Amino acid sequence: MNISESIRMAIASIFTHKLRSFLTLLSVAIGVFAIMGSGSLVSSIDETVETEMANLGENSFKVTRMPSVQTGRGSWRKYNKREKIDYKQYSQLKKNIGEMAYVSVESSQGSMTVKYLEFQTDPDVNLQGTNEVYFNINDRDVPLGRAITEADVEFDRNVAVIGNDIRNKIFKGINPIGKEIKIGNQRFEVIGLLDEKGAILGQSQDNQVIIPISKFNKYYSNWWESLDIKVKAFNKESFVYVLDETIGALRTLRGDKPWEDNSFEIETNESITEQFSGLTGYLSYFGLLAGFFALAAAGVGITNIMLVAIKERTREIGLRKALGARRFWITMQFLVETMTITLIGGLIGIIMGYLMSTILGLALGLTVTIPINWIIISLTVTTFLGLISGLYPAYKAAGLDPIEALRYE
Amino acid sequence: MPKTIIDIRNISKVYKMGTQLVHALRDVSVSIEENEYVALMGPSGSGKSTLMNILGCLDTPSTGTYLFNGTNVNELNDNELAEIRNREIGFVFQTFNLLPRASALKNIELPLVYSGIKKYDRLDRAEAALKSVGLEDRMEHKPNELSGGQRQRVAIARALVTSPSIILADEPTGNLDTKTGNDIMKLFQNLWEKGNTIIIVTHEEEIALHAKRIIRLRDGLVETDEINQNQVTFN
Numbered sequence: 001m002n003i004s005e006s007i008r009m010a011i012a013s014i015f016t017h018k019l020r021s022f023l024t025l026l027s028v029a030i031g032v033f034a035i036m037g038s039g040s041l042v043s044s045i046d047e048t049v050e051t052e053m054a055n056l057g058e059n060s061f062k063v064t065r066m067p068s069v070q071t072g073r074g075s076w077r078k079y080n081k082r083e084k085i086d087y088k089q090y091s092q093l094k095k096n097i098g099e100m101a102y103v104s105v106e107s108s109q110g111s112m113t114v115k116y117l118e119f120q121t122d123p124d125v126n127l128q129g130t131n132e133v134y135f136n137i138n139d140r141d142v143p144l145g146r147a148i149t150e151a152d153v154e155f156d157r158n159v160a161v162i163g164n165d166i167r168n169k170i171f172k173g174i175n176p177i178g179k180e181i182k183i184g185n186q187r188f189e190v191i192g193l194l195d196e197k198g199a200i201l202g203q204s205q206d207n208q209v210i211i212p213i214s215k216f217n218k219y220y221s222n223w224w225e226s227l228d229i230k231v232k233a234f235n236k237e238s239f240v241y242v243l244d245e246t247i248g249a250l251r252t253l254r255g256d257k258p259w260e261d262n263s264f265e266i267e268t269n270e271s272i273t274e275q276f277s278g279l280t281g282y283l284s285y286f287g288l289l290a291g292f293f294a295l296a297a298a299g300v301g302i303t304n305i306m307l308v309a310i311k312e313r314t315r316e317i318g319l320r321k322a323l324g325a326r327r328f329w330i331t332m333q334f335l336v337e338t339m340t341i342t343l344i345g346g347l348i349g350i351i352m353g354y355l356m357s358t359i360l361g362l363a364l365g366l367t368v369t370i371p372i373n374w375i376i377i378s379l380t381v382t383t384f385l386g387l388i389s390g391l392y393p394a395y396k397a398a399g400l401d402p403i404e405a406l407r408y409e
Numbered sequence: 410m411p412k413t414i415i416d417i418r419n420i421s422k423v424y425k426m427g428t429q430l431v432h433a434l435r436d437v438s439v440s441i442e443e444n445e446y447v448a449l450m451g452p453s454g455s456g457k458s459t460l461m462n463i464l465g466c467l468d469t470p471s472t473g474t475y476l477f478n479g480t481n482v483n484e485l486n487d488n489e490l491a492e493i494r495n496r497e498i499g500f501v502f503q504t505f506n507l508l509p510r511a512s513a514l515k516n517i518e519l520p521l522v523y524s525g526i527k528k529y530d531r532l533d534r535a536e537a538a539l540k541s542v543g544l545e546d547r548m549e550h551k552p553n554e555l556s557g558g559q560r561q562r563v564a565i566a567r568a569l570v571t572s573p574s575i576i577l578a579d580e581p582t583g584n585l586d587t588k589t590g591n592d593i594m595k596l597f598q599n600l601w602e603k604g605n606t607i608i609i610v611t612h613e614e615e616i617a618l619h620a621k622r623i624i625r626l627r628d629g630l631v632e633t634d635e636i637n638q639n640q641v642t643f644n
Contacts, residue, residue: 005522012510013510016510315506316508319502319506319508320519320523321491321494322465322467322494322500323494323495323500323519323520323523323567324491324492324494324495324496324520324523324524325491325495325523326487326488326491326492326523327487327488327491328488329523402467403462403467403468406467406502406506
């Protein structure tokens with residue numbers, strides 16, 4: 001008697017009881033789906049954050065009023081008390097560290113509509129107010145036309161660099177450079193076209209219009225809105241110094257008392273990745289928990305079904321014992337059968353979970369990965385599930401009295 | 410002198426049914442030698458099923474001793490009993506008891522699987538056994554594709570495949586019509602003539618008359634145990 005024989009027998013019995021097997025497989029598949037789906041989604045998010053979210057580039061950091069990811073309870077209240085970062089603070093900071101680093105200022109409004117003649121976009125365009133170093137710091141090129149310059153900001157010019165999505169929507173087949181667009185009540189001359197970036201975390205990086213921060217602040221910003229500042233040190237050696245200088249300068253500018261924490265956030269690539277892993281940690285934890293509960297329920301169901309199966313196959317068991325099957329072989333047969341069912345269910349769950357996370361990942365613009373570690377975890381868990389839920393029925397089958405079993409109708 | 414295979418001495422079997430003790434067998438002694446053809450007869454309640462279970466090592470007696478090929482069966486545990494059943498006893502049942510989803514060949518292979526014989530060996534032996542019952546053209550047929558007589562032949566082939574010391578048949582013709590039943594009895598006679606030891610449990614006089622020796626049980630006791638002077642044989 002060998003394992004492959006038991007597996008073949010198990011598959012045969014799965015096909016004999018199609019509905020019952022289907023329901024059992026389904027219960028296992030759902031549990032594994034939860035584990036596998038959340039696990040691989042989390043892997044994809046982590047991967048994406050590492051490769052794409054960390055788009056600050058080398059020697060860069062970001063200054064914001066609030067952290068970009070908030071997980072703790074009550075933290076919003078703490079951050080909300082903070083004073084906004086205003087244009088004056090930015091200008092002063094730029095004066096202080098401008099000889100060692102690029103300093104960009106950024107503020108944006110979503111849900112804008114851009115018009116050209118009778119054409120217009122959906123009201124979902126991101127309008128970005130910034131300065132001349134934005135393109136350098138954020139690693140964006142302007143392959144057609146030119147970028148925003150210092151003079152554009154200084155003289156508050158009505159100029160705009162548009163993303164590829166905008167061009168596709170309202171400038172079908174025409175060169176947009178030099179054309180006049182309308183955003184709200186303001187008219188802008190298109191001076192450049194941004195390079196294509198695709199989507200990150202579901203957000204298109206090409207559906208935006210970039211204008212001088214001076215213009216933005218005048219017409220599109222609310223008085224309470226805080227600015228983001230990005231700093232990129234000229235070289236690696238000066239990075240720490242620039243960081244210290246920035247913190248010092250901002251604390252002074254914002255009047256933070258010596259005993260108080262910073263009234264702003266400094267984010268580096270590492271700190272953003274860290275914040276995200278905190279968030280994904282929660283996600284995978286809940287996925288695992290839900291999966292394990294589902295599998296525990298599935299395990300009880302499997303035990304029940306195997307007990308019924310053994311009842312139905314009492315005569316077969318009696319026959320096998322009469323023909324000389326030892327207890328061990330009967331135990332093995334039913335254990336392997338249970339494990340085959342759970343493993344098939346597990347494989348279905350893995351495929352479903354993988355498909356779900358892939359579809360969701362693609363929709364969110366994540367880097368989709370094949371999460372080998374989650375596949376291994378899922379397979380291990382289902383193997384143990386089969387072992388545990390099959391143990392009692394198998395033990396019971398092996399203990400049947402062959403005389404009684406053969407007489408059973 | 411022929412070898413004694415079964416040696417039962419003063420065995421009894423007592424069951425507890427609720428508060429009542431049922432004496433299924435009382436002080437039974439039987440010995441069966443190699444190449445005997447024995448019919449075990451008796452009405453229901455006579456204890457013949459109990460005796461058959463004990464002979465088949467499916468059950469052990471309450472008192473008395475049972476020596477099988479010189480081994481004291483009383484002292485064996487579950488797994489050792491399973492091993493004796495596997496190697497020494499070929500069972501044939503009234504209801505055939507074939508695995509419904511397995512081919513004739515797979516059914517015959519089953520006892521060999523349990524005795525740990527290698528796959529190619531198993532196939533050779535299973536094919537030979539199927540040939541010896543005249544079903545070499547039905548190897549891949551499932552039980553539901555075979556007639557009752559053919560199913561019983563498969564079951565007999567399964568009993569033969571381990572070359573056991575005895576073949577123990579429990580009402581082997583009980584589910585068959587007279588003609589098919591006769592075919593099966595002819596097969597048993599054949600096997601006996603080739604040197605097999607056969608014990609047939611039956612309540613039908615006609616079937617019992619094919620055997621060389623008839624043991625009649627009544628109320629848990631051996632009533633008669635004698636050579637069958639009127640043995641009916643096939644040509």
